[in-house]
Amino acid sequence: MATTTRRRTVELPEHPDFLWTARVTPKKVYDVIIIGGGGHGLSTAYYLAKNHGITNIAVLEKGWLAGGNMARNTTVIRSNYLWDESAGIYEHSLKLWENLEEEVGYEMFFSQRGVMSLAHSVSDLRAKARNYHANKINDIDSEWLTPEQVKEIAPIVNINPDVRYPVLGATYQPRGGIAKHDWVAWGYAKAAADMGVDIIQGCEVTGFDIRDGKVHGVKTNLGPIAAQKVGMVAAGHSSVLANLAGFDIPIQSRPLQALVSELLEQVHNTVIMSGMVHVYVSQAHKGELVMGAGTDAFNSYAQRGGFHVIEHQLAAAIELFPIFERAHLLRTWGGIVDISPDASPIIGHTPVDNLFINTGWGTGGFKATPASGWTMAHTIATGEPHELNAPFSLDRFVTGHLIDEHGAAGVAH
Amino acid sequence: MLHIPCPYCGPRDETEFHYGAGANIFYPEPSSATDEEWSKFVFIRENPKGWHAERWVHSAGCRRWFNVWRNTITHEFGPTYKPFTEQPKRPA
Numbered sequence: 386m387a388t389t390t391r392r393r394t395v396e397l398p399e400h401p402d403f404l405w406t407a408r409v410t411p412k413k414v415y416d417v418i419i420i421g422g423g424g425h426g427l428s429t430a431y432y433l434a435k436n437h438g439i440t441n442i443a444v445l446e447k448g449w450l451a452g453g454n455m456a457r458n459t460t461v462i463r464s465n466y467l468w469d470e471s472a473g474i475y476e477h478s479l480k481l482w483e484n485l486e487e488e489v490g491y492e493m494f495f496s497q498r499g500v501m502s503l504a505h506s507v508s509d510l511r512a513k514a515r516n517y518h519a520n521k522i523n524d525i526d527s528e529w530l531t532p533e534q535v536k537e538i539a540p541i542v543n544i545n546p547d548v549r550y551p552v553l554g555a556t557y558q559p560r561g562g563i564a565k566h567d568w569v570a571w572g573y574a575k576a577a578a579d580m581g582v583d584i585i586q587g588c589e590v591t592g593f594d595i596r597d598g599k600v601h602g603v604k605t606n607l608g609p610i611a612a613q614k615v616g617m618v619a620a621g622h623s624s625v626l627a628n629l630a631g632f633d634i635p636i637q638s639r640p641l642q643a644l645v646s647e648l649l650e651q652v653h654n655t656v657i658m659s660g661m662v663h664v665y666v667s668q669a670h671k672g673e674l675v676m677g678a679g680t681d682a683f684n685s686y687a688q689r690g691g692f693h694v695i696e697h698q699l700a701a702a703i704e705l706f707p708i709f710e711r712a713h714l715l716r717t718w719g720g721i722v723d724i725s726p727d728a729s730p731i732i733g734h735t736p737v738d739n740l741f742i743n744t745g746w747g748t749g750g751f752k753a754t755p756a757s758g759w760t761m762a763h764t765i766a767t768g769e770p771h772e773l774n775a776p777f778s779l780d781r782f783v784t785g786h787l788i789d790e791h792g793a794a795g796v797a798h
Numbered sequence: 799m800l801h802i803p804c805p806y807c808g809p810r811d812e813t814e815f816h817y818g819a820g821a822n823i824f825y826p827e828p829s830s831a832t833d834e835e836w837s838k839f840v841f842i843r844e845n846p847k848g849w850h851a852e853r854w855v856h857s858a859g860c861r862r863w864f865n866v867w868r869n870t871i872t873h874e875f876g877p878t879y880k881p882f883t884e885q886p887k888r889p890a
Contacts, residue, residue, distance in 0.1 A: 637819070638845055782842075
């Protein structure tokens with residue numbers, strides 16, 4: 386392994402050699418099958434092995450490892466959510482991030498460069514102030530910034546009051562930041578594989594073996610595989626899987642686009658989000674400006690969206706960061722995100738015994754990768770949710786105990 | 799950008815429209831619906847990989863709602879139909 390510094394580096398180390406055994410043929414029987422070899426599926430397998438001693442696990446990935454949303458997100462990490470339930474699980478996640486590289490023994494370029502969320506109107510200011518105070522009550526680091534303080538931390542932000550959406554203030558979480566998504570996946574995959582987990586790529590689940598309301602295994606393009614317990618961790622494809630298992634979930638799959646600029650000198654040393662003008666920006670280790678915005682409006686599985694959405698976010702970005710005006714767009718892409726009605730995840734039981742679900746992370750799942758796996762592993766291993774994910778049950782849409790993070794998260798997530 | 803076939807105005811750019819999610823969602827009987835039925839009405843929408851019957855409103859045009867089949871893999875549009883009229887068959 387190369388550098389271990391947490392400072393940003395311009396040159397990344399060489400890509401590593403194979404980190405896990407490329408098993409092509411799955412075994413006939415496993416204790417646990419995890420459907421989905423993205424960040425959350427891999428972290429679930431890792432914590433099942435590490436925290437619960439269950440190592441006879443297969444992670445089934447229909448494409449290639451971490452090639453879905455794990456390869457398509459903008460890697461923002463923060464925990465400053467509004468509601469206690471969200472603060473609980475996301476703060477647990479951030480604490481896990483803070484020791485993750487040492488724990489799994491693998492560099493992930495976790496960089497706590499801070500996350501700033503801008504306010505542009507009186508109502509926006511009030512919502513942000515409410516969020517700031519809620520964070521304080523939950524012992525989550527949070528600072529309130531005036532426009533001048535915003536400028537001190539991020540000199541390239543335009544705080545001129547004479548624009549359509551002036552910067553009136555901001556919340557700031559210094560412990561927030563970014564990590565290198567593919568290295569996070571590789572770290573979890575390597576650590577899980579070292580403990581005996583089988584990672585099987587090119588293996589698509591096409592059905593379930595369900596008898597008397599209980600799951601006994603899955604059908605795949607590589608044949609049937611039996612398991613005592615099955616966890617669905619399939620993000621944008623969760624509805625497809627749930628329907629194969631015979632139930633409905635309150636999820637809509639939508640494209641979420643992101644983009645990067647060409648490589649530039651380091652000019653932007655924090656993460657800035659603006660829910661109101663619909664853009665968030667960080668600068669990657671190599672120098673690309675990484676930007677995201679809101680989802681496209683319609684349901685889709687096509688991993689692409691409309692260019693007018695990109696145009697909208699770039700217009701916002703240029704008003705906030707005038708020096709971006711002459712930057713060239715290098716690449717855009719889309720991922721299919723799993724949007725739940727209250728913008729909060731679903732982690733827990735399904736109507737089928739021994740079949741568990743982890744979905745609904747929508748536009749903000751990357752930051753939750755550690756805690757999502759931690760709580761999902763607990764739920765699968767013990768058969769009961771961890772106290773951190775108990776509020777995020779599927780049945781909250783019947784009981785009405787929603788965890789409404791639309792207001793707190795804005796569009797940027 | 800999608801090119802959406804408004805049944806009243808013809809094909810127009812997506813930016814003239816707003817999306818209204820799944821079509822053919824009917825209000826439950828308020829006096830007798832169970833919590834599960836309310837939950838289904840409020841929160842559960844089809845999310846198929848393939849053809850999807852959905853609503854759009856031509857907000858920057860004729861301002862009328864309509865239903866249409868659209869493929870969520872290819873973004874291809876199928877037949878449109880007006881609200882409360884018979885749904886055309888799911889395209890093959």
